[in-house]
Amino acid sequence: MFGYIRPRAEELRVKENELYKAVYCGLCRTMRKRISFAAALSLNYDYVFLALLRAEVSGEVFKLCQKRCPLHPIKPRNCAGAKTDSPALNFVGKVHLALTYEKLNDDLRDPDTGAIKKCVFRLYRLLIRKSIKKQKKRDPEFSEILEAVTDSFFRLTDLEKEGCKDPDELAHTCGAALERTCAVGLEGSAKRALSACGACMGRLIYLLDAWDDLARDAQKGCYNPYLARYGTLEAARSHAEEIDGVLSLYAEELDRDVALVTHPGRYAPICENIVKLGIPAAIRRATVKHTVSNERESA
Amino acid sequence: MTDPYAVLGVSPSASDEEIKKAYRELAKKYHPDNYQNNPLGDLAAEKMKEINAAYDQIQTMRAGAKSYSGASYSAGSGSESREDLAAIRAQINAGNLVDAERLCNAVPVTRRNAEWYFLRGLIFQNQGRYANASECYRAACSMDPSNPEYVAKYNEIRTTSRNYGSYTPYNESCSACDVCQGLVCADCCCECMGGDLIRCC
Numbered sequence: 495m496f497g498y499i500r501p502r503a504e505e506l507r508v509k510e511n512e513l514y515k516a517v518y519c520g521l522c523r524t525m526r527k528r529i530s531f532a533a534a535l536s537l538n539y540d541y542v543f544l545a546l547l548r549a550e551v552s553g554e555v556f557k558l559c560q561k562r563c564p565l566h567p568i569k570p571r572n573c574a575g576a577k578t579d580s581p582a583l584n585f586v587g588k589v590h591l592a593l594t595y596e597k598l599n600d601d602l603r604d605p606d607t608g609a610i611k612k613c614v615f616r617l618y619r620l621l622i623r624k625s626i627k628k629q630k631k632r633d634p635e636f637s638e639i640l641e642a643v644t645d646s647f648f649r650l651t652d653l654e655k656e657g658c659k660d661p662d663e664l665a666h667t668c669g670a671a672l673e674r675t676c677a678v679g680l681e682g683s684a685k686r687a688l689s690a691c692g693a694c695m696g697r698l699i700y701l702l703d704a705w706d707d708l709a710r711d712a713q714k715g716c717y718n719p720y721l722a723r724y725g726t727l728e729a730a731r732s733h734a735e736e737i738d739g740v741l742s743l744y745a746e747e748l749d750r751d752v753a754l755v756t757h758p759g760r761y762a763p764i765c766e767n768i769v770k771l772g773i774p775a776a777i778r779r780a781t782v783k784h785t786v787s788n789e790r791e792s793a
Numbered sequence: 794m795t796d797p798y799a800v801l802g803v804s805p806s807a808s809d810e811e812i813k814k815a816y817r818e819l820a821k822k823y824h825p826d827n828y829q830n831n832p833l834g835d836l837a838a839e840k841m842k843e844i845n846a847a848y849d850q851i852q853t854m855r856a857g858a859k860s861y862s863g864a865s866y867s868a869g870s871g872s873e874s875r876e877d878l879a880a881i882r883a884q885i886n887a888g889n890l891v892d893a894e895r896l897c898n899a900v901p902v903t904r905r906n907a908e909w910y911f912l913r914g915l916i917f918q919n920q921g922r923y924a925n926a927s928e929c930y931r932a933a934c935s936m937d938p939s940n941p942e943y944v945a946k947y948n949e950i951r952t953t954s955r956n957y958g959s960y961t962p963y964n965e966s967c968s969a970c971d972v973c974q975g976l977v978c979a980d981c982c983c984e985c986m987g988g989d990l991i992r993c994c
Contacts, residue, residue: 662922701924723924735951736927742953743923749957774957 498776520574530625549582551684646671661719669696694748706780797847846883907937
């Protein structure tokens, strides 16, 4: 996950914003204390959304308390799930650990990664691997999560290596990773709803990331599904309107599925803000980048 | 395949209005709401599907007849492909995406016209494969730009971004530049009155 799934803070109520930040603090704390200190370093705000959805389907209520941490040593911050163990935060922490590990493996397999970067990544992977081994022993659920993520990432890497020209195929493969992970440990309608959300989220994140990184990938000569599809950066940019529309369709699908999870729920306003305002803003940011630089070049 | 006109109970020479009326009456009759607590609800749903498929098939056939009447198709292959496509459309409307996709892929490449691309796009969209859907709609539009259905669908995708999350937080017109401008103006005013706000200018 890459930081696209965030709310528009100015449109959140103050207490909602407080809760959002507290869940993030709680997630970071849970990662550090219970799962993996190393993986906590690469945490981002996207996972808060997943934690909120997970709490929503299981009916969990986040309890806040004031805590200090290495990043905020002087003024204590509101923190969720610090006193009592929170299943939602634990679950999301495990998902993050598995995804971080696979992302590192993926970057190391990539021939375009520089030598110095590779060294750093190897070191980091060593630390993460240690936590993974520990976690595997302690928790059978984690093995299930890791397996789901690994399977889909292998398939994704294969598709990328083949130079797959179908963005939908890649997006659906990435979606399958989150679809399976989100469903771990759930049953019945909760499982169906949350795995659908996961699938949509995975698809959207993959394509949005590809669209966002298009210029960089073209410059470096890396694989990008839109480059593979349209050939050149200019050709891909000339379809900006269409790509933007397609991303919005994926986002709308996510919106419909999230509505089924959060319907009368406690965290519905935050989730709604993320899906209806935050994600469209992220899509727009990526598209504007392309249309503006296109105009600049042609001027 | 059964005659769609027979399903609706109208003659093939019936006008569009007559067909619409017949369809509405039947749809009202078999609407799922009427069968909510009825054990035969599934039969009614089946009927409803048949009626929908028949109506759509007639619509397609008539739209096809209108838009292709001027085209220089050889009569044989033209009507053949039209029948294929009507069957695909019926499958899509009935929700059988797997069958629709199979039928779609069975159409040979030489007979793939604008309608085929449009239907392929519909299937992709229903499967949640939006990038492919939009490409198919684009192809359909470029092959037959006069068909309002294709153009509408393609524009729908392109304008989704404008309808979805079209939101501007607030008037963000006051930038750092505006602040400086305001200060300079205030300084000028003060100087006019003999005072000074910013000493250096």
